[in-house]
Amino acid sequence: MARTDHLPLSTDPSTKLMPWLVGFLVFIAVLATSGSMLLTGLADMWDKGLSGSVTIQIPPLEGDSEVETTAKTENILEAVQKTQGLGEVRLLPNTEIIELLSPWLGENINPENLPLPKLIEAEIDNLEAVDFEELNRRLRAISPGAIVDSHDVWRDHMIGLLNILRLVGLSVVALVTLSGVIMVVFATRGGLVAHNEVIEVLHLIGARDSFIARQFQSHVFWAALKGAVIGAILSFGVIWGLAEMANNLTGDSNLSTLPGLDTTQLVILGFIAPIASFIAMYAARRTVLTTLQKIM
């Protein structure tokens, strides 16, 4: 048997709007949360150095003969190869270095006139295992001018930026929650005023405040859930569309390197709609109870 609505809330203009507003807010919340999750994935990926490599520069030293430089380079190569956490190590041939430098120095460089540095590139297998300070010390001992460039600075900047964006995403979720709560509070207060005669009769017949709160609660819960589910579905649609677009832009070959949303994250996103409905329900309950407390 259907439960009797002891307050005619479903026809209220203020509560009629509720599904739409909650839907809109949940739409934004799901987008912001999934954005934050993607950024977290990206930051983790960079942090783990999946795309990382380390470059070692050995500038030619004043007074070193060609033979000496080559010998030092050989020693450094060996030291790098022995370093924990690094994978494939490669000495870049001069032609490749000239190619790298050409944007700055022009096409026609004569290596005879220009002392070229030696460049060694090493893949990072496991970032945590690499002790960059120790590596630096060892290489300096061999050639004082050796520079280890692990792209740390660039990576840290990017991760810092991602963290800021993540924070922005979370703030959006917080703001959306707050505005949702404020909206429910005002709609509920409006409902209490609109139905104050019915509420008075209910009180006089012996209804407790919690009985009246329950009327509002269940109404607000279902209204919010209706909107929230629709908002969440639309949001998932947009996320899926954006993901498709991103894949088309980067090309299929890169697909595997983009961080996606794992099952846990998808479940969390799916829970946003019911959580929002429960928050709305609780806000309505608190509003009714605190407002009614003020009358006899």
Place this chain on the structure above:
Amino acid sequence: MIRFENVGMRYGAGPEILRDITFTLAPGSFHFLTGPSGAGKSSLLRLLYLAYRPSRGLIHIFDKDLATTPREKLPILRRKIGVVFQDFRLLDHLSAFDNVALPLRISGVSEKQVQKYVSELLDWVGLTHHINAKPRTLSGGQKQRVAIARAIISRPKLLLADEPTGNVDDEMGVRLMYLFQELNKHGTTVLIATHSQHLIDHFGHPVMHIEDGTLEVPASASGLKRYQSMEESV
């Protein structure tokens, strides 16, 4: 069971509508409340059904001092009081059945019993065919009967009725009064505000008369003995 001592009442900052009201209602008693229009009958009943607090004086309801009764305890007291409001105050969005069922549902009576009791009572007040009607579609007399059914459905300890027979013919008026009599026989204390000399003569219960905010009480409601013994003990 009910005791008023020097009770005064005003609406907001307005003039005192009721002055020095002192009376007692013994358990199981039956009184009429009369007086000219605007004398304060409805206001006195409002104090009794806990819609307003007095501006001064002492009110004991079911032997509880109202002034020291916390707000959370009021619903329990109110559930023991059945009220027929002068303007019915039926809930327009609910059917006759759901209006009458309201007190039972509020007290958490099982739906099976609600169905049984409400149908029986609506039968008795002659509204079998209007069970699903909304109040808007009922006549004044039919609404009044729904209001009475709602007031008595939970067998209250105290029944307050404000002009409960104002909209029905004498025959129906007497029939409804028998409902109140029946309740009274089972122990319910009854107070009925009415203009109808016909009812008063027909049933012969003692009359409390209110005029211009002050109350004259018959011996049955003066609580004289109790009051005097209290004076002495002070």
